[in-house]
Amino acid sequence: MKKVNFSKWMMWVTALYLILPLVLTFLYSFSSEWINVLPTGFTFKYYMQILPRQDFYMSLARTLLICVLTIVLAGILMLLAMYVVTVYHPKFDKYLQILCMIPYALQGIIIAISILTLYSGAKGLFGSRIIMLVGTYCIIILPYMYQGIRNALRAVSARELIEAAQILGCTRFYAFFRIIVPNILSGIIISSMLSMGIIFGDFVVVNVIAGSSYQTASMFLYKTMAQSGQATSVVIVVMFIITLILSTIAFKLRNKTH
């Protein structure tokens, strides 16, 4: 049918348009020189330039450290809060939702700037760039952690399970953390993977808050951009593959639970 053909065409054209820059960047990372329509040749030399570099791995490691710290922190905070809301004060959920969705509306730049003005130059722990980074990212991923955990709790009917566990003789704390949490683990992991992807690819927060004092992957990328085009695309390719792996894990998990 004509309708179906147009639809298919529309879909694949869009898909193609979206994939094109990705493919180009990938090809560029292998090209020796590309100032005409086609590259002059293919080479691995830029991979050889970037991959063995220690500062490249250090930047990836720093990013990973921030990711892990933030996600573990945010996860624990959110679970504790959801424990209280689910078991004791279901009416608070409304307020928690509003608070957690504010970062989603404000976006990175405002949050980063507001934290920077307040804490830069502060004494002690609050003034540490790493603490500021973790704090900022925590706030930024809060909406995703909240949604993921809340939906998972709904899906397992957390309140009813806790009642049943109570009748059988355990405390609500035990019920929440030993029965409910194992059952929403996949939801937690999906949110964590999503958050990791966001933190990994972020540039605005780290540029505003840490500048070049704490070089994460994005900062490394920006630095490389000034040096060489092909080298830049190598870094992009590596970063993209990492993000892809993360979201594939999340995707597979989501399909498994359904």
Added chain:
Amino acid sequence: MAYITFENINKTFDTNHVLKDIQLEVEQGELVTLLGPSGCGKSTLLRCLAGLETVDSGIISLNSEDITHRPTSDREIGMVFQQYSLFPNMTVEQNIGFGLKMKKLPKEIIKEKTQNIIKLVHLEGKEKHVPSQLSGGQQQRVALARAIVTEPKVLLLDEPLSAIDAQLRRVLQIEIRKIQRQLNMTTIFVTHDQDEAMIMSDRIHLFNAGKIEQSGIPVELYTHPKTKFVASFIGQYNIIKASDLSELIEESFTKETIAIRPEVIQIATKEMPQNNETLQIQGKIIDLISRGNILRYHIEVSRNIILKVDTLFRTHSLFDLEQRVWLNIEKRNIIALD
């Protein structure tokens, strides 16, 4: 003192006064049903006994102890929920053994008790299955086993069979009753299905808008309803205004409304011998409905009164539509309602 007592129980949700001064007693070993339409408070009373809701005022006693303010996990109660609430990440064995684990019983004892109860509810072979692999009926049996394996003082069932199809429900009703009798387990059952209440209970308490309208053994409730609400909830009573009936036959009645069961009215094609104990009226059959084993006639006896009359269906209807018939009713079967 009765095994379980509720004294002056009041409960309000926001502005909704859900339980109004409830007084109720349950003897040990009884199966008592809290019956009533949605929102009448029966589930709330059950949950108060379980400790899942707090009472605003009143005292709940179990085995002569005041448990009104005791935390849920200390009440030694077993409960089966409408949605089963089985723990999804645990096997049948683990679900059933959970309460025993909470009591910190040794592993061998847990294993033994679990195995015994699995036999009792006929779930052999399913020990290692997880709830998602079981049918609705099987899940409900796991829920039941989980509730009784801890040998609680009282078993609470909150509309446990509402989500199950009719055929299976009848089987489970009988099973639950059998197990309850076997274990002599004091049980409180909540349902909105009056057939279910009639089948399973030693006593029924019929709730209406936060109050107990009538209590009694099933037969008693069925044959002697006290109010219009009870008569319309239980059975298929003909409920008519006494004044309308008085017009037809020169009798007066003590109350404004009267009720007559469809199955106590006799139909005949001609006048039957009368005496002081019976009433006779004439009517015309305007409808005839077959309900499987019962034939129901709708008979118009006056402008305001259409009576439902039930007979057992043997081979065929003895009467036809539009036929004029005589109805014979024993006076003792005419019940005056408040």
Added chain:
Amino acid sequence: MALVPLAGVLLFYLIIPLFNLILKSFLKEGQLVFTLEYYVSVFTKKYYIGAIINSVLIAIISATIGMFIALFAANAANHATAKSKNKFLSILNMTSNFSGIPLAFAYIILLGNTGILVVLGKKLGIEALAHFNVYTITGLIITYVYFQIPLATLLLIPTFEGLRKEWREASQILKASSFQYWIHIGIPILLPSIFSTLSVLFANALAAYATAYALLANNVSLLPIRISEMFVGDVYQRPGLGSALSVIMMLLMVIAVYINQYLLKKVRGGGAR
């Protein structure tokens, strides 16, 4: 109670910083004196008004174009087989992550000074391509549209799924043309989603930093970049002015949401249902 840790983080890293920012926009730097001078500056100096107008324009245009394409894409996806649709969804998910510096870089490869399409344009004599300058507002809009498309499509596909095909069939039986179906039934039902997605797209583009940073250096004045300049970097810092600009950005996003709600009420109240 267990709420304390989360409350603490929210307080120290969201609420207090925001209040501080808003406060700072009204206080003379380093003093406790109330002043409106920063706001006056913003609205009188061309430098800042330009940034605001540019950002808003780019946000609106890229959101609209992105939405337009997404509407067709989402509709197309719902008419596809389950397998194709899933593949398409994976592609959308994958490319929605591709934003910021990598995206800017990819478009430089394509449309930069020695970009592939530019060289192609020179060779084939296509003027528009040959002289295309990606380091302008137009270039930025085109780049922004790239990340608006997956976001908008992913948000719209569920809504299109809600358009039951029975409604289409019913309208066909009642002899409505495709166009009429969309005007009277399809679009009105989609409208709430369209508005809320437009809001999201607008906020997304307004606050976009990395892409702009990588692409523009200082060619085009944009709000997020101006804001960050006030707080970070070698040029001397002007937190008061920066805070005022930030407050204005927040207001813009809030206004977008309110316009969204307002339009929604008009559509609903106007008897679209």
